[in-house]
Amino acid sequence: MSRKNLLFQKSVNALLDILKNDYLVGDILPSDLTIANRLDVSRSTARKTIDYMIEQGFIVKSGSQKTLCAMPQKSHYLAVNKQNMPKDKQVEEHFLNLILNGKIKPGDRFSELELARQSNCNTVTVREFLIRFSRFGLIEKKPRSQWKMKNFDEQFVDELYEVRHLFEMYSLSSFMQLEETKPHWQQLEELLFEHQELEPYMEERFHEFPKLDQKFHTLMQSAQPNQFVSQFYDIISFVFHYHYQWDRNSEKDRNTLAVQEHIDIISKMLMKDYRGATLALEKHLNTAKESLKNTAIL
Numbered sequence: 001m002s003r004k005n006l007l008f009q010k011s012v013n014a015l016l017d018i019l020k021n022d023y024l025v026g027d028i029l030p031s032d033l034t035i036a037n038r039l040d041v042s043r044s045t046a047r048k049t050i051d052y053m054i055e056q057g058f059i060v061k062s063g064s065q066k067t068l069c070a071m072p073q074k075s076h077y078l079a080v081n082k083q084n085m086p087k088d089k090q091v092e093e094h095f096l097n098l099i100l101n102g103k104i105k106p107g108d109r110f111s112e113l114e115l116a117r118q119s120n121c122n123t124v125t126v127r128e129f130l131i132r133f134s135r136f137g138l139i140e141k142k143p144r145s146q147w148k149m150k151n152f153d154e155q156f157v158d159e160l161y162e163v164r165h166l167f168e169m170y171s172l173s174s175f176m177q178l179e180e181t182k183p184h185w186q187q188l189e190e191l192l193f194e195h196q197e198l199e200p201y202m203e204e205r206f207h208e209f210p211k212l213d214q215k216f217h218t219l220m221q222s223a224q225p226n227q228f229v230s231q232f233y234d235i236i237s238f239v240f241h242y243h244y245q246w247d248r249n250s251e252k253d254r255n256t257l258a259v260q261e262h263i264d265i266i267s268k269m270l271m272k273d274y275r276g277a278t279l280a281l282e283k284h285l286n287t288a289k290e291s292l293k294n295t296a297i298l
Helices: 003-022 032-039 043-055 087-100 112-119 123-134 154-176 183-221 227-246 251-270 274-296
Strands: 059-062 065-068 109-111 139-142 146-149
Touching (some): 003 032, 003 043, 032 043, 087 112, 087 123, 109 112, 112 123, 154 183, 154 251, 154 274, 183 251, 251 274
Antiparallel strands (some): 059 065, 139 146
16 A cells, blocks of 8 residues: 555545534534644645545535534544555554543553554554664653553653753744745745634644644754754654643643744744744743643642
């Protein structure tokens, strides 16, 4: 199976999840662009996925308006073929999904054998992945091939923030030095539009923010690509965003404030106001740190 088909299958299943969890029959669905952002795919892939949903009878389209007309069931999900996915990536995807879905929480223990069975990989591959992942300080080894998801304390958050602050400020400085002819500026304008489109609807669509946030910070890093920064930032982003999955009480308020702070940062960047963008980014990073700290000590 081609990677393209695999992406389509995963997009279909992801959209089925969104329809099932966030909407009721008769609800008007968001724009193609919003769906593409939420699925983290291109517009063309999103449109193909939506067309498939229309063919299957889940969505009815009238002009540009899309309406949910039937609720997905378990039998409607596609059997995603992962045979071409490297085993280490297969383990990683499965493990992170367990965390993001709240099936492994801080303090929980899990075994290598259990993960091997669930991810359809051998224990050697699982152990190698967990050893690599453990260097980020999120899990710790226990006797008899057991592992534990660690709780985050204030010291952990402070240390993580220091690293993130260095990376983000470096990325901002590099971006602001780009020539005006670089495509990054056009992408930044489009990103501002996406934020402004989402902001008025945060009451219902606050769950769409993490993917938008990832797009913003990824674009910032793209000005001066650095493989070490990119790899480590994946973990930083994971901690800052998905630790919140374990406490959703203030998720809407956190994301609403973050969207506003992003708009402030991006607007000042587009005005070539380096000092203003730096102060706005500083404020955003401090907000994220305090939010994570409050979550970590609950």
